[in-house]
Amino acid sequence: MIQDEQRRAIKNLIDTGNIKQFDEIFLYIKKKQLHERMGINYNRFLRILKNPKKFQFEDAYQVATIFDIDPRQASELIHNQIDNSSKKNVAKKTRGTKKST
Numbered sequence: 001m002i003q004d005e006q007r008r009a010i011k012n013l014i015d016t017g018n019i020k021q022f023d024e025i026f027l028y029i030k031k032k033q034l035h036e037r038m039g040i041n042y043n044r045f046l047r048i049l050k051n052p053k054k055f056q057f058e059d060a061y062q063v064a065t066i067f068d069i070d071p072r073q074a075s076e077l078i079h080n081q082i083d084n085s086s087k088k089n090v091a092k093k094t095r096g097t098k099k100s101t
Helices: 004-015 022-027 031-038 042-050 057-067 071-095
Strands: none
Touching: 004 057, 004 071, 022 031, 022 071, 031 042, 031 057, 057 071
């Protein structure tokens, strides 16, 4: 389980902008701790971490409740994760493309 001190620290890091995307939470707690607290299947949890577009509004609200943040902040963390993942995928695709001269 996530300890109260951990939850308060993560809330503070989110509030101050030091955690900007969802996966940065796992620098401070284990994935298992959050999935257990959210009450979702671990395999589903891993799938939504791998593909954050699979997050549902309910998931964002659960994260918001757990860390005592505004649901919009939780949604923004998830959105930033999606945005960052998309940029990485574009970079991978463009690296593999050769330009002809």
